[in-house]
Amino acid sequence: MIGAPAAALAAWALAVAVIGTEPTVRMGGGTQPVGPVPVVVTGLLAGLAGWTLLAVLERFTSRPGRIWTIVALVVLALSLSGPLGGAVGPTATLVLVLLHLIVGAVLVLGLPRR
Template identity: 80%
Template structure:
């Protein structure tokens, strides 16, 4: 396995690991109740949801980067711009759907941590 593929795998696995670390500090350690509105009901944001969501985001980012590397003239730059736009748009989710200020702040932090790991890790390919 070459260095580039190892770095990609570490990045895609590192994003959920970083998100899980934030979740662990915020929920069990600090005692924050992480709940989000889902339609008419609310749903707790647990570790499985955090890991699966951030893993899917990493795989989607990796897939987009692979397509851009094949068809774009400046794939790294294009990917970084698209990733930052998607990250900025993703921040509206916690702002509009989190239940409480603490949950909003933790969910924003989760989005930013995952985004930072993916943008920095995948852009260096």
């Protein structure tokens, strides 16, 4: 579970180094940069939610890994609406979509095999 926020933070740091600024999102009437803390916290929360769902599925279903993977992929697809609709500029959109995909990939590939 810790791999998702770690991978996202590494990707965020690389992206910030390459583009020279933090990605920015629209918040209310203004904009806000996406720094390392929100990247890590979001990755941790996604991992915790996924782990909790998997634990519940393991207790009550016969195919928890398959069900969890399908749910996780649907949630990942829906989560992309955030950066696609709220990022400021194409570079921020690309960086934030990649962060979502990285967290999703680490969780989808890592959690059901624990």
